[in-house]
Amino acid sequence: MLISDGGAPKVRGAVLQPITEARALVAAADRCFVLTGAGISAESGVPTFRSDGGLWKSYRAEDLATPGAFARDSRLVWEWYGWRRELVQRCAPNAAHLALARWAADRAGVTIATQNVDGLHAAAGGPPPIELHGSLFRMRCTCCEWREDGRGPIDATSAETLPRCARCRALARPDVVWFGESLDRATIERAFEAASAADVCLVVGTSAVVQPAASLANATHEAGGAVIEVNPVETPLTAIAAISLRGTAVGVVPVILGSRV
Ligand code: NAD
Numbered sequence: 046m047l048i049s050d051g052g053a054p055k056v057r058g059a060v061l062q063p064i065t066e067a068r069a070l071v072a073a074a075d076r077c078f079v080l081t082g083a084g085i086s087a088e089s090g091v092p093t094f095r096s097d098g099g100l101w102k103s104y105r106a107e108d109l110a111t112p113g114a115f116a117r118d119s120r121l122v123w124e125w126y127g128w129r130r131e132l133v134q135r136c137a138p139n140a141a142h143l144a145l146a147r148w149a150a151d152r153a154g155v156t157i158a159t160q161n162v163d164g165l166h167a168a169a170g171g172p173p174p175i176e177l178h179g180s181l182f183r184m185r186c187t188c189c190e191w192r193e194d195g196r197g198p199i200d201a202t203s204a205e206t207l208p209r210c211a212r213c214r215a216l217a218r219p220d221v222v223w224f225g226e227s228l229d230r231a232t233i234e235r236a237f238e239a240a241s242a243a244d245v246c247l248v249v250g251t252s253a254v255v256q257p258a259a260s261l262a263n264a265t266h267e268a269g270g271a272v273i274e275v276n277p278v279e280t281p282l283t284a285i286a287a288i289s290l291r292g293t294a295v296g297v298v299p300v301i302l303g304s305r306v
């Protein structure tokens with residue numbers, strides 16, 4: 046395994062030789078699967094759940110992003126989602142999102158799957174990403190199949206002002222996958238199919254602890270493909286990574302995709 050924290054010359058925090066290897070691997074791959082997590086959006090100003098900025102009014106995300114929290118206090122949960130929507134709307138895709146979008150648009154065989162709900166991959170353009178955990182900018186009905194995209198403010202002043210279904214008037218909820226909920230079956234199947242068929246799985250900015258998303262890299266590895274990880278710190282995936290690049294998404298991703306040297 047190549048790990049980039051040795052003594053070789055550095056390109057913005059990662060050493061040159063593993064970067065050259067990573068560039069060669071992605072350039073030669075017929076099929077590439079990309080898995081991203083909150084870390085890719087950190088340099089756009091979106092806090093990760095596990096950073097200090099991930100706290101809101103001293104609540105932890107794990108206590109708000111659950112079906113139980115919504116059942117107990119839907120107003121509080123909607124207030125938090127309203128705050129997150131506003132926060133993310135002030136953020137723009139960074140050089141890593143943009144390089145991935147351009148790369149996926151320019152060549153066949155690239156699938157981008159994200160655990161993020163911030164919509165920044167979609168905002169970067171290119172083929173639509175697989176949004177494994179849904180989107181902050183979509184809501185759905187708690188009773189029927191209604192769904193709607195939207196970026197407007199959320200009025201969470203009282204239970205009466207919360208978003209409602211346009212079809213049956215039942216309470217609406219954010220169209221995201223909460224802790225304790227299952228991912229949409231067709232979505233995760235599509236992701237596993239692409240991961241298993243990939244020659245290279247590029248993992249960017251995920252702590253790889255949330256399942257089943259974290260197992261996608263294992264699917265590539267078990268099918269004989271190579272895993273390349275970009276993360277400032279070691280993660281559970283480091284053990285299976287052919288190359289582990291200890292740098293940030295913005296510093297490393299554009300370089301390995303050949304958009305910058
Ligand atoms: P995480 O917060 O658990 O881990 C983030 C990872 O990114 C860490 O391993 C960290 O070392 C790394 N990282 C930090 N800065 C980085 C940078 N500049 N470049 C590259 N890597 C960097 O996030 P996760 O693994 O995505 O899992 C948390 C869950 O929280 C997911 O299910 C996701 O849906 C949700 N979440 C989403 C967002 C978002 O949409 N932006 C934000 C917070 C949490």
Ligand code: ZN
Pocket residue numbers: 186187188189190191210211212213214215
């Ligand atoms: Zn409805």
